[in-house]
Amino acid sequence: MITVKDKPFTPNIQVIEEVSRQVSELLEEYLFILVHGGGSYGHVVASEYRIAEGFFHPDQLIGLTKVKLRMNELTQLILSSLASYNVPAVPVTPVSCLTCSSGGLEKFFTEPLRMMLDLGVVPLLPGDLAMDRSEKKFTIISGDSIAAHLAAELNAVKLIYGTDVDGVFTGDPKHDSNAILIPRLSRSMLKSLKASSTVSDVTGGIFRKIEEGFNAAEKGIKVIIGNLTKPGALISIVKDEAGVLYTTLELG
Numbered sequence: 001m002i003t004v005k006d007k008p009f010t011p012n013i014q015v016i017e018e019v020s021r022q023v024s025e026l027l028e029e030y031l032f033i034l035v036h037g038g039g040s041y042g043h044v045v046a047s048e049y050r051i052a053e054g055f056f057h058p059d060q061l062i063g064l065t066k067v068k069l070r071m072n073e074l075t076q077l078i079l080s081s082l083a084s085y086n087v088p089a090v091p092v093t094p095v096s097c098l099t100c101s102s103g104g105l106e107k108f109f110t111e112p113l114r115m116m117l118d119l120g121v122v123p124l125l126p127g128d129l130a131m132d133r134s135e136k137k138f139t140i141i142s143g144d145s146i147a148a149h150l151a152a153e154l155n156a157v158k159l160i161y162g163t164d165v166d167g168v169f170t171g172d173p174k175h176d177s178n179a180i181l182i183p184r185l186s187r188s189m190l191k192s193l194k195a196s197s198t199v200s201d202v203t204g205g206i207f208r209k210i211e212e213g214f215n216a217a218e219k220g221i222k223v224i225i226g227n228l229t230k231p232g233a234l235i236s237i238v239k240d241e242a243g244v245l246y247t248t249l250e251l252g
């Protein structure tokens, strides 16, 4: 939702601004950690250098730099927008405070985040490259994984995944007019959904959100996948207001 996915390096400024505005309004009552993905920034470069596959050639190393350059650009745009709405956000770089093993998140040093939250500061984290303890040596850690991990570790009440459609559908709502929104999604429904999907993200697109989301839901967190391109949607979802469509992950 924060980038134009089929146009490399193109932000969706209007959406970034509207979400920033809503965060600033909600900050009077709620604490937030904001996590953003790679959109049409990080994924383009990560896939060019095959970073998510791990280390297999020294020519990939400059790809690490290029992924950071592009992700920093996107983080900077979001940070500027948050600052313009007076949101006290501080960017936190995941590659410096977490490690992975075989592509999965292994350890996260969350102390600085807890201290920021205590102070009313909003940590802003991107999906990132990460050092990997296995023979992979490095990998890409999705913002979706980071968000689910932090939600569980910091006892969040809600984990909200923002996207540009109303939630999870039976098909791709952008190409299939018969696709219907699934208001409550259970794990058992996932398999048939996967069979009908095409995914371009190096980290697995919507299914990553769903799978990571279920891990958080198992720890008692309410997990929602909703359309944050709609003005006011974040406020409605945070406050459980009626009238907004989304998907909730349901256990069992």
Ligand code: IP8
Pocket (backbone or CB within 6 Å): 036, 037, 038, 039, 042, 043, 046, 067, 071, 126, 127, 128, 129, 140, 141, 142, 143, 144, 201, 202, 203, 204
């Ligand atoms: O879009 C991936 O984050 P995601 C970040 O949340 C990079 O999967 C660096 C491609």
